[in-house]
Amino acid sequence: MAGLLDKKRDREEIQVPLAGMADIAFLLLIFFLVVTTIDMDTGIGMTLPPKLDEDQEPPPVRERNVLNLLLNAQGQLLMNDELANVNQVREQVVRHVTNFGEDPNLSERPGVAVISIKTERNTRYERYIDVLDEVWMAYFAIWDDAARSGEYTGGRTFRDYDHYRNQLGEDEDNEIREAFPAQISVAEPDRG
Amino acid sequence: MNQKFQKKRTSGEDKGIPVASMPDIIFMLLIFFMVTTVLRETEVQVRTQLPQAEALTKIEQRRFVSNVWIGPLRLPGNQLGETRVQIDDALMEEEEFPTIRNIMYRKLQEEPRLIVSLRVDVTAEMGILVDVQEELREANTLRINYSSRQQQ
DSSP states (O other): OHHHHHHHHHHSOOOOOOHHHHHHHHHHHHHHHHHOOOOOEEEEEEEOOOOOOTTOOOOOOOGGGEEEEEEOTTSOEEETTEEEOGGGHHHHHHHHHTTTTOSTTSOSSGGGOEEEEEEOTTOBHHHHHHHHHHHHHHHHHHHHHHHHHOTTTTTOOOSSHHHHHHTOOTTOOOHHHHHSOOOEEEEOOOOO | OHHHHHHHHHHTOOOSSOOTTHHHHHHHHHHHHHHHOOOOOOOOOBOOOOOEESSOEEEOOGGGEEEEEEEEEEETTTEEEEEEEEETTEEEOGGGTHHHHHHHHHHHHHOTTOEEEEEEOTTOBHHHHHHHHHHHHHTTOOEEEEEOEEOO
């Protein structure tokens, strides 16, 4: 036995075989490759209104500042009491928010403009998202315009709103969003 | 050419591609994937075919996200049942909705920056969603996200 070992040592040096390590690492690598999901969650972000106390009244809003969107169970849309199509929503929201008091039926100024979406209990979720998406797209269009004009950003103009937002510091105020706050209210459907 | 190759071999300098650093490279990749992996911890028992939308935002901090699934139950044989709400592993019926506020309140205590991602099936009705949102308001978990796919 001793002789055999000696003989081996003569031929080559004894060392830990490293060739298999790569295989083991590969196997683990493939396992983690398969189980990894890098898909980021995307969606429409919203902030729910905080719960009001029993005796607390909801803040008063003037009627002209509210754009009412009503969705019924059949998927029909009423926009300020007129039957409308979903692809008219975006334009109407832009007009409503950026009215600056011109039209007496639309909002007084962007800061107080509210978009109210009301559904029925058996409205399909898909329809609700369609309408909500259009409202958000309208706000994105308004913000893009504001970023390009530079009116709210101290004279500096940007290619679009994303560029403006990305260059903001951690505790810098988002002037555009303050000038045009997205006030979307989701009204509770009537019971029954 | 042949002579040159032989000469090199005998001199014992160059023996081909160096493979010694390969395990290091592989390990580096391995560690990257180990760190980024989030093992799927729950099995979703309801179908959630997400709606399509344009105005999407990305949620980069996945650690803050808690999912709520709303959709028709998946039954054996590719059939769909009634619409249910699933949070973590628990399926809930309408009577059990008040427990949502406790679950969400606890989660909010653990992670104050909690975002509730609502993964709602397109066929779900607004009534059930509004009930869930009411519970979220009770729990004061106000940041929500209507999970949607990019519109084609």
